[in-house]
Amino acid sequence: MGYSVTSLGNILEKHDGPVSVPEHAYTVLKNALLEGRLSPGDTLIQEEIAASLGSSRVPIREALKRLEGEGLVVQRPRRGYVVASLNADEAEDVFDVRMLLEERAGFLATQKRTQADVDSVRKAMDEMVAIQSKGHYDSWAWGIANRAFHDRLFAPCNRPHLLRMLSQQRDLVTLYVRIGGSIAPDPETAAEDHLRIFDAYVRQDAAEVGRLSREHVHHTMTRLLAKLRDRA
Amino acid sequence: MGYSVTSLGNILEKHDGPVSVPEHAYTVLKNALLEGRLSPGDTLIQEEIAASLGSSRVPIREALKRLEGEGLVVQRPRRGYVVASLNADEAEDVFDVRMLLEERAGFLATQKRTQADVDSVRKAMDEMVAIQSKGHYDSWAWGIANRAFHDRLFAPCNRPHLLRMLSQQRDLVTLYVRIGGSIAPDPETAAEDHLRIFDAYVRQDAAEVGRLSREHVHHTMTRLLAKLRDRA
DNA sequence: CAACTGAAGAATGTATTCAATCGTTAGGTC
DNA sequence: GACCTAACGATTGAATACATTCTTCAGTTG
Numbered sequence: 001m002g003y004s005v006t007s008l009g010n011i012l013e014k015h016d017g018p019v020s021v022p023e024h025a026y027t028v029l030k031n032a033l034l035e036g037r038l039s040p041g042d043t044l045i046q047e048e049i050a051a052s053l054g055s056s057r058v059p060i061r062e063a064l065k066r067l068e069g070e071g072l073v074v075q076r077p078r079r080g081y082v083v084a085s086l087n088a089d090e091a092e093d094v095f096d097v098r099m100l101l102e103e104r105a106g107f108l109a110t111q112k113r114t115q116a117d118v119d120s121v122r123k124a125m126d127e128m129v130a131i132q133s134k135g136h137y138d139s140w141a142w143g144i145a146n147r148a149f150h151d152r153l154f155a156p157c158n159r160p161h162l163l164r165m166l167s168q169q170r171d172l173v174t175l176y177v178r179i180g181g182s183i184a185p186d187p188e189t190a191a192e193d194h195l196r197i198f199d200a201y202v203r204q205d206a207a208e209v210g211r212l213s214r215e216h217v218h219h220t221m222t223r224l225l226a227k228l229r230d231r232a
Numbered sequence: 233m234g235y236s237v238t239s240l241g242n243i244l245e246k247h248d249g250p251v252s253v254p255e256h257a258y259t260v261l262k263n264a265l266l267e268g269r270l271s272p273g274d275t276l277i278q279e280e281i282a283a284s285l286g287s288s289r290v291p292i293r294e295a296l297k298r299l300e301g302e303g304l305v306v307q308r309p310r311r312g313y314v315v316a317s318l319n320a321d322e323a324e325d326v327f328d329v330r331m332l333l334e335e336r337a338g339f340l341a342t343q344k345r346t347q348a349d350v351d352s353v354r355k356a357m358d359e360m361v362a363i364q365s366k367g368h369y370d371s372w373a374w375g376i377a378n379r380a381f382h383d384r385l386f387a388p389c390n391r392p393h394l395l396r397m398l399s400q401q402r403d404l405v406t407l408y409v410r411i412g413g414s415i416a417p418d419p420e421t422a423a424e425d426h427l428r429i430f431d432a433y434v435r436q437d438a439a440e441v442g443r444l445s446r447e448h449v450h451h452t453m454t455r456l457l458a459k460l461r462d463r464a
Numbered sequence: 465c466a467a468c469t470g471a472a473g474a475a476t477g478t479a480t481t482c483a484a485t486c487g488t489t490a491g492g493t494c
Numbered sequence: 495g496a497c498c499t500a501a502c503g504a505t506t507g508a509a510t511a512c513a514t515t516c517t518t519c520a521g522t523t524g
Contacts, residue, residue, distance in 0.1 A: 020309060056479045065294050069301025077252060078485055078506060093393040100332045161325040288509045310476060310515055
């Protein structure tokens with residue numbers, strides 16, 4: 001790309017570069033949401049965010065609009081943005097869509113997977129086992145590894161749109177799973193599920209991978225909904 | 233838009249009234265996209281849009297961000313927004329997700345439908361027949377009625393999130409269906425599909441409504457993809 | 465004549481400023 | 495003392511102004 005360069009320095013900078021301010025704000029906010037530093041119901045004051053990022057409010061508003069599109073925050077006219085909150089019914093609604101997409105992604109990915117994909121998934125699984133077997137259980141590291149496992153499993157399906165939708169559903173769920181008392185998915189049950197999924201993946205039994213993936217999400221949903229409906 | 237008015241007049245306007253500028257811009261742009269007045273690849277100049285709506289660029293940018301979130305436009309940094317365009321593979325990706333959601337919505341809606349829902353759907357179907365039997369075929373009116381048919385059919389499922397996702401997929405498809413040479417869905421085949429769907433809906437055969445809905449979308453997809461791949 | 469350079473014009477990205485609205489609190493009235 | 499009212503502070507919504515970058519095109523050079 002022939003950039004019109006005024007000084008030589010910024011050619012290198014462009015590489016991993018000065019992402020736009022809205023993009024940066026989006027990332028920061030989304031991490032805060034997914035890591036639980038912002039909880040459903042919290043109000044987001046534009047000026048605060050802008051100040052903390054050293055920018056004006058304009059690009060922040062764009063980041064918030066993007067998050068709103070993903071359903072993570074809600075705008076109340078003239079009253080600002082708040083972190084979205086779901087009741088049990090709404091959570092079920094989201095989970096239901098997620099199950100559909102996860103089943104489909106699992107099915108398609110299994111059909112198209114290569115041996116390299118199998119190896120990659122196996123590595124992710126090994127990592128999770130390693131984390132679990134450590135003396136002190138690190139739920140954050142486990143969450144990362146868990147995500148990597150599913151990402152790699154589904155990647156071969158080669159359907160950007162499907163994966164984007166799926167990722168969106170998962171983010172929504174992640175935000176709310178925390179409500180039910182910070183339940184990380186039960187690692188032992190999950191490990192068992194993963195093993196069965198992986199087994200079918202190796203055998204390239206696409207329908208089975210789909211079914212098990214769906215069931216896997218269903219487990220999480222059941223536990224969460226029980227908790228949510230308990231406290232209602 | 234008389235916005236900065238201190239007089240009393242605008243109190244009344246508020247009732248159904250002066251929605252926020254971004255909202256208005258969003259609606260206007262979306263209609264332009266779905267009605268084909270803007271085609272994939274067209275570039276959207278913020279200043280033009282702002283001028284045509286009598287506002288500044290800031291709220292326009294928010295509307296565009298929202299459209300971007302729905303996949304209808306794409307932002308290229310420092311080069312503005314363009315109407316998104318899909319190749320055949322990407323279109324298939326979108327259709328595939330849509331089929332999943334449509335099947336699910338059909339299934340759930342049929343389980344929960346009441347007699348009032350059946351009547352409402354029947355009315356929509358009658359309207360389509362009336363439009364078709366008219367001397368001159370009005371594809372625009374037909375499209376509206378078609379949408380109403382499906383909306384009413386699915387409404388009873390009572391899953392806002394699912395329906396929102398579904399609506400999004402349909403909008404995406406609507407944008408691209410036009411590429412393949414303005415193919416409206418073939419009304420005769422569609423009418424036949426609708427009759428069969430409605431029949432199963434009346435019998436409350438949920439699985440069948442789901443299956444047929446899926447198939448119905450599949451027909452459209454097949455025709456579109458053939459056209460798209462033809463010209464490639 | 466093709467290709468590169470550089471400057472002018474246009475459009476985007478962001479900051480700043482102004483306007484309108486919401487929430488709260490102090491003050492008054494019944 | 496409770497409730498209503500008015501004004502203030504805080505915050506969002508939108509417009510204007512400024513900075514940066516991209517595109518285009520004329521002029522020049524090899």
